[in-house]
Amino acid sequence: MTTQQQMADDQNKARQMAMSPEERFIDAQDMMMHYICQYESIKFDAYKAPEGNYTIGFGNITHPDGRQVRPGDKINEAQCVEYFTAYQMEKTWPNMEKYLDVSKMTEADMVAVASLCWNCGSGILGKKGKPSELAEKLNYYFSHRDDQDARNAVHDEFYKRRFYKDKKTQKRVESMAMLQRRELECAVLFGEMTIGMGPNIIGAENYLDLSTVTLGAFNGNPARQMRTSYDRNIGFHTPEAVRDSTNNINNVRGLNFQQSMDYEKNKQNRPTPRNKRRGGR
Numbered sequence: 001m002t003t004q005q006q007m008a009d010d011q012n013k014a015r016q017m018a019m020s021p022e023e024r025f026i027d028a029q030d031m032m033m034h035y036i037c038q039y040e041s042i043k044f045d046a047y048k049a050p051e052g053n054y055t056i057g058f059g060n061i062t063h064p065d066g067r068q069v070r071p072g073d074k075i076n077e078a079q080c081v082e083y084f085t086a087y088q089m090e091k092t093w094p095n096m097e098k099y100l101d102v103s104k105m106t107e108a109d110m111v112a113v114a115s116l117c118w119n120c121g122s123g124i125l126g127k128k129g130k131p132s133e134l135a136e137k138l139n140y141y142f143s144h145r146d147d148q149d150a151r152n153a154v155h156d157e158f159y160k161r162r163f164y165k166d167k168k169t170q171k172r173v174e175s176m177a178m179l180q181r182r183e184l185e186c187a188v189l190f191g192e193m194t195i196g197m198g199p200n201i202i203g204a205e206n207y208l209d210l211s212t213v214t215l216g217a218f219n220g221n222p223a224r225q226m227r228t229s230y231d232r233n234i235g236f237h238t239p240e241a242v243r244d245s246t247n248n249i250n251n252v253r254g255l256n257f258q259q260s261m262d263y264e265k266n267k268q269n270r271p272t273p274r275n276k277r278r279g280g281r
Helices: 003-017 021-027 029-040 077-099 107-120 134-141 148-160 176-189 239-251 257-269
Strands: 043-048 054-056 163-165 172-174 195-196 208-209
Touching: 003 021, 003 107, 003 195, 021 077, 021 107, 021 239, 029 077, 029 107, 029 176, 029 257, 043 257, 054 077, 107 176, 107 195, 134 195, 163 208, 172 176, 172 239
Parallel strands: 195 208
Antiparallel strands: 043 054, 163 172
16 A cells, blocks of 8 residues: 555544544445445345345345334335334444444444344344453454454454354255355455445555445355455455455446346336236237
């Protein structure tokens, strides 16, 4: 990173840290939404996810009032964003504030942790006032960012969250998509990948413009999965690997965030075709 790039990066971090932690969390919500959606995609009509839950919006399994999503449920664009914001402010933020040292978290930290909480539930940060092992290791890392052992400990905790429970067999199943999701979350958390909404104005080496990425890019297609290597001695300090992952995300054919919103909206507005009469044309 050049001196000019470093100054721009420092100014951006100073701007963030001048806010209160809650203001930073709210300011980061647009990034959170676009980041999480690259895995979850967008659906205005309820659908059955591979894990067996009925899901809607950006992967919500419940409505803001707590009701479970059921077959036939429908929402619109505004509700889609409302569902996301409600969960973040009512579930993720309270647990993050209770169990993590949010005063030391950057917006990128919050995006990475929010992605993990969205996928695994915010209860992974702690229960009944007691922080989880994950939260404790994250807090240590936030105060010792250059400590490779601290990074490794956090990476191991994230890596544990790569399984889902098959509702039919009741067995834990390793998910390649969840594994790659954990790796990218760590890359963002450790500062090996810079995320933002719009052009790379700070000149970061490995930059991901979340406003342009394709959604649902990692849903089980090996050709679309991020390629990184994690070295316990140097972490994600392999620029080629991280750069490859950035290019892989951006070059996947498909719909970005706004295109997906428009597609779902147009799909709901299309008239339902009438069933053809038996024997007719």
